[in-house]
Amino acid sequence: MQTLLQDLRFGFRMLRRSPGFTVLALLCLTLGIGSNAAVFSWIEGILIRPYPLVSHQDRMFALVGTTRGVEGHNGLSYPDFVDFEKNATLFESFIVDKITGTSLSVGDRAEIASVGIVTANYFDALGVRPILGRGFRSEEGTGRNAHPVVVISYRTWRDRYKSDPEIIGKTQYLNGVQHTIVGVAPEKFHGTFIGYSFSFWVPTSMQETFDSTGYKLENRGARWIEGYAFLKPGVMRQQAQAELNSIAQRLENDFPDTNRGHEVQLFPLWKTPFNGAGNMSPTLAITMAVVFLVLLIACANVSNLLLARSLLRRHEMTMRLALGAGRRRLVKQLLTEGLLLSLIAAAGGIAVACWCRNALVFAFPSPAAGIVIDYPGQIDWRVLAVSAGICIGSTLLFALVPAIHASHVDLSSALKTEGGGVLSGSSRSRLRSALVLVQVSLSFVLLAGTGLLLQSLNKMRNASPGFSTDVIVSGVDLFSGGYNLERAKIFHTQLLDRVRTLPGVESAALTRVFRPRIYSHGR
Amino acid sequence: MTNGSSPLIRLSGVTKVFLTDEVETHALSGIHLDIRVGEYVSIAGPSGCGKTTLLSILGLLDTPSEGSYSLKENEVANLSFADRARIRNREIGFIFQSFNLIGDLTVFENVELPLTYRGMGAGERKSFVTEALERVGMAHRAKHLPSQLSGGQQQRVAVARALAGRPAILLADEPTGNLDSRNGEAVMELLKELHAVGATICMVTHDERFAQHADRTVHLFDGRVVEDRIAA
Numbered sequence: 001m002q003t004l005l006q007d008l009r010f011g012f013r014m015l016r017r018s019p020g021f022t023v024l025a026l027l028c029l030t031l032g033i034g035s036n037a038a039v040f041s042w043i044e045g046i047l048i049r050p051y052p053l054v055s056h057q058d059r060m061f062a063l064v065g066t067t068r069g070v071e072g073h074n075g076l077s078y079p080d081f082v083d084f085e086k087n088a089t090l091f092e093s094f095i096v097d098k099i100t101g102t103s104l105s106v107g108d109r110a111e112i113a114s115v116g117i118v119t120a121n122y123f124d125a126l127g128v129r130p131i132l133g134r135g136f137r138s139e140e141g142t143g144r145n146a147h148p149v150v151v152i153s154y155r156t157w158r159d160r161y162k163s164d165p166e167i168i169g170k171t172q173y174l175n176g177v178q179h180t181i182v183g184v185a186p187e188k189f190h191g192t193f194i195g196y197s198f199s200f201w202v203p204t205s206m207q208e209t210f211d212s213t214g215y216k217l218e219n220r221g222a223r224w225i226e227g228y229a230f231l232k233p234g235v236m237r238q239q240a241q242a243e244l245n246s247i248a249q250r251l252e253n254d255f256p257d258t259n260r261g262h263e264v265q266l267f268p269l270w271k272t273p274f275n276g277a278g279n280m281s282p283t284l285a286i287t288m289a290v291v292f293l294v295l296l297i298a299c300a301n302v303s304n305l306l307l308a309r310s311l312l313r314r315h316e317m318t319m320r321l322a323l324g325a326g327r328r329r330l331v332k333q334l335l336t337e338g339l340l341l342s343l344i345a346a347a348g349g350i351a352v353a354c355w356c357r358n359a360l361v362f363a364f365p366s367p368a369a370g371i372v373i374d375y376p377g378q379i380d381w382r383v384l385a386v387s388a389g390i391c392i393g394s395t396l397l398f399a400l401v402p403a404i405h406a407s408h409v410d411l412s413s414a415l416k417t418e419g420g421g422v423l424s425g426s427s428r429s430r431l432r433s434a435l436v437l438v439q440v441s442l443s444f445v446l447l448a449g450t451g452l453l454l455q456s457l458n459k460m461r462n463a464s465p466g467f468s469t470d471v472i473v474s475g476v477d478l479f480s481g482g483y484n485l486e487r488a489k490i491f492h493t494q495l496l497d498r499v500r501t502l503p504g505v506e507s508a509a510l511t512r513v514f515r516p517r518i519y520s521h522g523r
Numbered sequence: 524m525t526n527g528s529s530p531l532i533r534l535s536g537v538t539k540v541f542l543t544d545e546v547e548t549h550a551l552s553g554i555h556l557d558i559r560v561g562e563y564v565s566i567a568g569p570s571g572c573g574k575t576t577l578l579s580i581l582g583l584l585d586t587p588s589e590g591s592y593s594l595k596e597n598e599v600a601n602l603s604f605a606d607r608a609r610i611r612n613r614e615i616g617f618i619f620q621s622f623n624l625i626g627d628l629t630v631f632e633n634v635e636l637p638l639t640y641r642g643m644g645a646g647e648r649k650s651f652v653t654e655a656l657e658r659v660g661m662a663h664r665a666k667h668l669p670s671q672l673s674g675g676q677q678q679r680v681a682v683a684r685a686l687a688g689r690p691a692i693l694l695a696d697e698p699t700g701n702l703d704s705r706n707g708e709a710v711m712e713l714l715k716e717l718h719a720v721g722a723t724i725c726m727v728t729h730d731e732r733f734a735q736h737a738d739r740t741v742h743l744f745d746g747r748v749v750e751d752r753i754a755a
Binding site for chain 2: 002003006010013014017315316319320321322323324325326327328329411412415
């Protein structure tokens, strides 16, 4: 311990005495460690633990409808969902979380906002307690359009309602229906849909209000539900999946017309196919590889700097060996000095990571005012542990080779020539050439990796909604203007007819879908 | 163990050959040398005669190509690097021509350095260092950096560093080579005082005046001992 303290003290002194070297090395390492910590904070915040306020995320799985023999996924129908919930014994709870958009009346204007249609047990199952008011009561989940109640997000409460402490009980028009605000979600809870921060949550009973394609709560063939399931403690995913398979089989037998070939799969959160997780996984993997290369290059740079500095310190190393330091002791000292460098750089790196943890949203601009893109990084003990690991790993990478070389001195000739002969010129030159070669090679790989990353980001930004986007997209929502479904249909038909007659228009169609990157209202 | 009759150091038939570009250079040839506890030996000879090579072998900084070397009756000629480092640290104190203090350490830390490699506790180290600095009259400069001292003072600190670990022998390589005559004399006086209180010293010098301070002078020429004279 004493030796470590001595080495640390001496290391600090050495850093102070060579400010140029220190600043350069710290910049390189901060960039390397910081970028790795930032990307890992994204992986932690987006893929591994995306919902910080949700208890037992380790037991939370995405519930995904699939069709046998068909690639891709679809949803679950509400009656199927209820049957799964009733019959499953290995699950603690099931929740629905269907993202949709809403038109929000603000005076004489309408704004778009993201809404989650959720089961009444949503907040209780997640273990999220509203900071004002309450979540939903169990009876509010059923009854066609019977419970126009809404829980609002903290951001909505703060920005739209100016943090009104008396907000509970006030009303807000959503899709033309007056909803009573019953709760305000906590600040750090943004919903359970990776990529989007929700503004409102309404119970499943209000599905028809937020879905212009009609009432679906009693339709076993309408597969619109996305949701999650919590396993009971100690239950393995495979066991739970087997139980779901058997229930699905029973439903298939009981309802062959609607359920033939339909199954339900449990996906870990980081693989959730119906939100941003599925898209982000490969992009973050490439990003991780790119920043790891940056770290390697930074380490090679610092290693070169240390090697150059060891020339200046050869006299000191020779003397330490002459006075009885073993090679291991010397390597330990130099590694401690390196560790000191990387610890300072890691502290800077964590600061960089904190600063950039929400930077990912800049790559994914909001599709419309009122829609909040949310790809939060998460700095927790795991990120700190990984950063510490990176820090130690980098030290070994950049400090070990110079340390070993510095400790292999021909003492006799070094002392005779006073300052000569720590390493023979050719040996040092070969080592430095090798380091330069590593740097150049890594730079090429880095360039290729960056290209891949940009391509991947571009692909995500331009994710195909399933039809050509080489068109003019226009958003029109009529509910907020007081249109009912019938009047809206007439308006849309007339609108289409007129658009089709415009010069230059080849075709026009209507859709009402709210999806990440595919939210649109017509073309 | 060492006693009055057996030498502290015994070299028998020590040879050192350097190989450079297929050329063999015989730096030392068949050296036989005994040094007893409490002796003050000076090794003299013209430049290139092998004095420093001999001192390197005595100090375990180098290994002989042939021959045996026993220190305190233990064969040390072919030990591993780590074992040689351990023995250097415990049994040998070095004083170099160019002082070889570490510029980034204070006087105290420089003297303390060999003791830290011995794994000595902080309290014991402090007492050893203080005692050594007091013996060379440099205790008042303990917190200074070497660059803040004169050449003579730096060599005194180097002597303190060599003494601090209470080694079996002090090896001094041209200890006055980088000093003016006044400071050179002062350092020689210091070595004499140390010898007077029992230190075993082996000093390399090409300066006859300083060689005479020792009570035995070994003359080298072309890597061979040509004279081994005890002062009258």
